[in-house]
Amino acid sequence: MANNDGRRPILVQVRNLTKTYEQGGRQLVVLDDVDLDIFAGEFLILLGSSGSGKSTLLNLLSGVDRADRGTIAVNGTDITTLSEHERTIFRRDRIGVVFQFFNLIPTLTVLENVTLPYELRGLNHRQGQKLAMAMLERVGLAERAADFPDRLSGGQQQRVAIARALVHEPMLVLADEPTGNLDEDTGQEVLALLLELTRSAGKTLVMATHNPAIVPLADRICRVQHGKLHMVIPGAEALAVVSER
Numbered sequence: 001m002a003n004n005d006g007r008r009p010i011l012v013q014v015r016n017l018t019k020t021y022e023q024g025g026r027q028l029v030v031l032d033d034v035d036l037d038i039f040a041g042e043f044l045i046l047l048g049s050s051g052s053g054k055s056t057l058l059n060l061l062s063g064v065d066r067a068d069r070g071t072i073a074v075n076g077t078d079i080t081t082l083s084e085h086e087r088t089i090f091r092r093d094r095i096g097v098v099f100q101f102f103n104l105i106p107t108l109t110v111l112e113n114v115t116l117p118y119e120l121r122g123l124n125h126r127q128g129q130k131l132a133m134a135m136l137e138r139v140g141l142a143e144r145a146a147d148f149p150d151r152l153s154g155g156q157q158q159r160v161a162i163a164r165a166l167v168h169e170p171m172l173v174l175a176d177e178p179t180g181n182l183d184e185d186t187g188q189e190v191l192a193l194l195l196e197l198t199r200s201a202g203k204t205l206v207m208a209t210h211n212p213a214i215v216p217l218a219d220r221i222c223r224v225q226h227g228k229l230h231m232v233i234p235g236a237e238a239l240a241v242v243s244e245r
Contacts, residue, residue: 011172012038012061017070019056022186026117030056032227033212034070038172038204043195045215046208047232048224054208057224058174062095063087075171093121096203098175098194102157104149110136110160111145117168135163139193155186162194166201173198175207188213 020027030053039046045092046054059065060072063079064087071080074094079087091097104113111132118128136142139159141152149157158178165173178194179187191214198205207214215221221232 008039009042010037011040011075012036012062013071013073014038015071017060017072018068019053019060020068029227031060034229036222036225036229038206039219040171040204041202041217042142043198043205043207043217045218045221046206046224047210047215047221048208052136052224053223053227055176058097058176058206058208062097062170062174063091083157088157088209092117092169093168096168096170096173098158098165098173098178100177100180101147102154102161102181104157104160104164109145109147110141110147110152111150113149113160114163114167116164121168132163132167134218135167136160138197139163153186154182155190158182158190159193162190162197166197166203169202173203173205175205175209177208177210179209179211187211 014034017031017034017036018029019029019031020029022028033059046057048054056065060067061074063082067080071078073079074090077090079090084089090218105116108116111129114132114135115125115128118131119125123148133142136145139162141156141159141163144152144156149160152160158181175194179190182190191209191211195205195217196213197203207218209215223230223232
């Protein structure tokens with residue numbers, strides 16, 4: 001893929017990545033010998049129809065899933081060589097994930113959900129809560145810190161999920177259809193918030209989405225189709241891809 005003319009260092013380097021699944025007694029190739037460079041601080045969008053492999057690629061980048069073949073180096077660490085436990089630790093410390101369905105823990109308060117990344121790392125509880133409250137201030141939900149997720153609207157829950165994904169300062173943020181469960185207006189607000197927070201912190205954001213409004217804001221757009229990745233120039237061509245959903 002393009003090297004961005006050397007202006008930004010490569011944060012993620014994917015080489016010869018292949019992933020297959022068993023379906024109906026045959027092998028389904030979801031990603032086929034894929035190469036991709038993701039640059040530090042960029043906003044990269046993944047486009048593609050349902051089942052094209054967008055979520056699979058995000059799962060591989062996060063270390064949730066393992067490739068059949070190929071390498072994924074994140075800031076110099078080849079996560080494909082790590083054990084499941086090591087990948088879990090790496091994801092906990094270095095990667096933030098925003099899901100379509102929020103994935104908040106219903107028995108924890110808003111503050112406890114956002115503090116969770118620090119709790120899992122065994123860091124000081126009071127310091128973790130202080131940092132979590134600061135992040136809740138940034139997403140506009142500090143006053144809801146003591147509430148449980150079921151007391152919040154969908155947009156508010158996704159704001160909490162964004163706060164949780166970013167509170168531990170990850171180097172890489174992955175978002176899988178983060179507005180897919182929200183109405184259009186709320187989705188626009190959530191996307192604007194996510195982009196503002198990641199850009200202001202200089203984080204790398206990779207997002208799978210079909211939202212046409214956010215597409216022109218991306219640094220690069222990558223179409224996932226028939227197991228391959230194809231770069232698309234932002235603008236009319238990208239919007240045409242979105243409309244194919």
